[in-house]
Amino acid sequence: MTLYExxxxxxxxxxxxxKEVFVPxxxxHVGMYVCGPTVYNYVHLGNVRTFLTFDIVSRYFRHLGYKVRYVRNITDVGHLESDADEGEDKIAKKARLEQLEPMEIVQTYSNDFHEVxxxxxxxxxxxxxxxxxHIVEQIEITKKLLNKGLAYEVNGSVYFDVTKYNESHHYGILSGRKIEELMESGRKLDSQDEKRNKVDFALWKKASPAHIMRWPSPWGEGFPGWHIECTVMSTKYLxxxxxxxxGGMDLKFPHHECEIAQAVGANGKSPVKYWLxxxxxxxxxxxMSKSLGNSFLPSELFAGNHRLLERGYSPMTVRFFMLQSHYSSTLDFSNDALNAAEKGYKKLANSLSVVKKMDHTSGKVADQALAQALNQLVQDVYTAMSDDFNTAKAIAALFEMSARINSFKAGTIGIESVDSATFNRFKATYIxxxxxVLGLTEETEVNNNTLTKVMDVVIGLRKKVRADRNFALSDKIRDDLQAxxxxxxxGKDGEISYTIE
RNA sequence: GGUUCCGUGGCCGAGUGGCUAGGCUGAGCUCUGCAAAAGCUCCUACAGCGGUUCGAAUCCGCUCGGAACCUCCA
Structure with a gap:
């Protein structure tokens, strides 16, 4: 029986x-597509949360034994500044402002994205x-939609005909919108507009003479619309x-709604079984958003040099902080919450290093209640993760496992009183x-061989000093190291361990 | 204005009909030469009002408060 069964x-x-049971x-096999970034700016912490969510999803599916194909795109052209007809491509605009090649912009922010x-x-x-x-594929699907009468060309631009599509399908199926309401609200169609209806969106845009990103197409030189690239890349590879x-909640409408319309229009079938x-x-x-000016860059968070931060927090602290809430809830960012997260993370990380060094020893005292409790915790953590990737609930179980690990170490409960299969399963699950699955590794791991040896020497000396009951000196060694x-x-047993801040 | 979501103890944050979530903070105890770490114990909440039910934080209604989307955003 596999784990996913x-x-x-x-x-x-x-x-x-x-909430539905996942049936691949x-x-x-699991095929998953996630809308990646539009690389026209530094990735901020809000963006990070979304990618973290799907990092967990892919990690957990893999852990359960699925073969996962995880496709995440980079949007490096075609994302308009606004839906208005005169809308400008974000990357082209940034390139113009910074007087760089568009591909230099793309490279800079792609590098940042990967690094973060x-x-x-x-x-x-x-x-x-x-x-x-994937310009060629985007042109091909646009042609297909034109042939099916679901798109129209005006002055070298091609638009998706939402009204036409809605005659035979439901535009708004994902976001719960009604086309009549969309037609009424928001910006009015003005005389400059090429679109037949305000709800229509671009599949291909004619490049103005000043526009620097351009490709030849059957409709003249231009560039693709924003929504079409995801439809093309997701269906091509999955x-x-x-x-x-x-993707993020804010992409639900219009981006994902448009993806559905394009895919259904072109291929005649619903593209996605489960939208997350x-x-x-x-x-x-x-x-948190760029336009509201309340966004944090990860680098500011690590360094603590943002006006809303009291100090810096490590990547693992932040990762843990985010995983303590469910991905479908909003999560509020504050110093207090980060401080609490840092302590919690350290607690779990400490138990991780402890349990790794722990081995089962056989004995005769069988403690059925303890074995059952350990097995229950193993089951709890899986049940939580399988329940819509509930990392918050899983972490709660991990804290209880952590307490058991510390008790084993302290000798409050004996490893030998449970059978080796139970202990090993417990240990393996925690690790x-x-x-x-959660990607929470030990941050303070010492990878420096020389330092490890130096510490062994220092600890050896201090043991001697303590044995001589020279506590003034032994305290000084400890205080100086802490500084x-x-x-x-x-440790109680005379052994000395250390952690590095 | 339309659509949708949320309001949980000092703080963060799970939970959707009956069973102590968990973390952080605070108080106390144990262990330790002293610390640190760790363990144990305590602080038992669900915005307000009404309803359904044997039983509601959880379902329904209303009120108050907050947020997101309907322009660009993960």
């Missing part, structure tokens, strides 16, 4: 607003396609219907959940 995953499907299209995600210990996707690498499509949306990171109850960021811990 033992702990079947259920997830909140935005398309149906229900191809048994044993790596700092947070996120695993790379299986495929990371770019919009500019098929016309695939398992999971993820992660919620927003907030600051003082308000959404796997921490490292493989240098190394915390010594004198």
């Amino acid at each position: 033992k702990y079947p995953v259920s997830l909140s499907n935005s398309l149906t607003s229900n 299209t191809n048994p044993g 995600l790596h700092q947070f210990n996120m695993l790379p996707p299986s495929i990371e396609p770019t919009a500019t690498g 098929g016309e219907t695939f398992d999971i499509h993820g 949306h992660s919620n927003m990171l907030t600051v003082n109850g308000q959404k 796997a959940m921490m490292e493989d 240098a960021g190394i915390q010594l811990k004198d």
Whole structure:
């Protein structure tokens, strides 16, 4: 029996607003597409939360034994500044402002994006396609939609005809919108507009003479619309219907709604079985966003040099902080919450290093209640993760496991009083959940061989001093090391361990 | 204005009909030469009002408060 059979995953499907049991299209395989960044600026912490959500999803599916193909794109052209007809491409605009090649902009912010995600210990996707690498496919699907009468060309631009589409399908199926209401609210169509209806959106835009990103097409030189690249790249690598499509809540409308319309229009079938949306990171109850000016750059958070921060916090602290809430809830960002997260993370990380060094010893005292409790915790942590990736609940179980690990170490409860299978399963689960699934590794691990040896010498000397009951000197050694960021811990058994801040 | 979501103990944050979530803070105890770490114990909440029910934080209604989307955003 595989792990995924033992702990079947259920997830909140935005398309149906229900929690559903996950049934993959191809048994044993998961195909997941996540909307990546538009690389025209530095990635901020709110963005990070979304990618972290799907990092967990892909990690957990893999841990359960699925083969996962995780596709996350990079949008490097075609994202308009606004839906208005005169809308400008974000990357082209930034390139013009900074007097750089658009591809220099793309490279700079792609590099930043990768570096930041790596700092947070996120695993790379299986495929990371770019919009500019799929211009041909985008032109092809646009032609297909024109042929089907679901798009129209005006002055070298092509628009998706939402009204026409809505005659035979439901535009708004994902976001719960009605086309009549969309037609009434918001910006009015003015005489400058090429669009037939305000709800229509661009599949291909004619490049103005000043526009620097341009490709030839049957409609003249231009560039693709924003929504079409995701439709093309997701279906190219995952098929016309695939398992999971993820992204931030704010992409639900219009981006994901448009993706559905394009895919259904072109291929005649619903592209995605399960839509997953992660919620927003907030600051003082308000959404973190660039336009509101309340966003944090990860580098500012690590260094603590942001006006709203009292000090810096490590990547693992932040990762843990985010995982303590459920991805579908908003999460509020504050110094107090980060302080609490830092302590909590250290507690779990400490138990991780402890349990790794722990081995089962056989004995005769059988404690059925304890064995049952340990098995229950193992089950709790899986049940929590399989329940819509409830990392908060899983972490609660890990804290209880952590308490058991510390009790084993302290000798309050004896390892030998449970059977080795139970202990080993318990140990393996704690390590796997921490490292493989939640991606919470030990930050203070000493990778420096020389330092390790030096510490062994210092500890050896201090043991001697303590044995001689020269506590003034032994305290000085400990205090001085602490000032240098190394915390010594004198164990009950005379052994001395240390952690590095 | 339309659509949707939320309001949980000092703080953060799970939980959707009956069973102590968990973390942080605070108080006390144990262990330790003293610390640190760790263990144990205590602080038992669900915005307000009404309803359904044997039983509601959880379902329904109303009121108050907050947020998101309907322009660009993960």
